[in-house]
Amino acid sequence: MTSSLSPAELDDLRAIAGAMIPASEAHGIPGADDEKVFAEICAGAPARAGALRRLIRAIGDHPGALARLERDVLEARLQAAYDRDVDAIYAHVLMHYYRDDRVMVALGLEPRPPFPVGHPLEDADPALLDPVRTRAPFWRRV
Numbered sequence: 791m792t793s794s795l796s797p798a799e800l801d802d803l804r805a806i807a808g809a810m811i812p813a814s815e816a817h818g819i820p821g822a823d824d825e826k827v828f829a830e831i832c833a834g835a836p837a838r839a840g841a842l843r844r845l846i847r848a849i850g851d852h853p854g855a856l857a858r859l860e861r862d863v864l865e866a867r868l869q870a871a872y873d874r875d876v877d878a879i880y881a882h883v884l885m886h887y888y889r890d891d892r893v894m895v896a897l898g899l900e901p902r903p904p905f906p907v908g909h910p911l912e913d914a915d916p917a918l919l920d921p922v923r924t925r926a927p928f929w930r931r932v
Contacts, residue, residue: 794836798854802846805857807883809864819896822887830886841878
């Protein structure tokens with residue numbers, strides 16, 4: 791499952807995930823470095839192995855170095871190095887984080903797939919899109 795990532799790279803991924811989404815006892819939600827959440831993140835990690843390795847090289851000295859940093863130092867390095875690789879890792883962590891039932895319950899949602907029942911949406915004012923509809927095209931015609 792995670793054979794393409796070394797134990798040190800997995801430690802770095804856990805540190806990055808925990809820095810992105812720390813646990814909140816006040817809201818009763820786990821952090822992204824929680825054992826169950828992190829197992830879900832690891833399940834899809836091989837698909838992002840290249841981005842993770844490039845990110846480790848960009849902000850850490852070697853695999854495993856990020857896991858030993860203080861959280862605020864790691865957060866600062868992630869923000870300073872923000873690029874496609876950071877974006878890919880953020881998207882990966884967020885996608886898997888919101889699959890956890892505890893997170894969905896804390897958000898006031900049923901821990902279930904959105905289909906076929908769906909989730910209610912607030913009514914929106916379609917007039918808010920009028921400026922977009924009326925603006926001139928800004929793309930190049932082919």
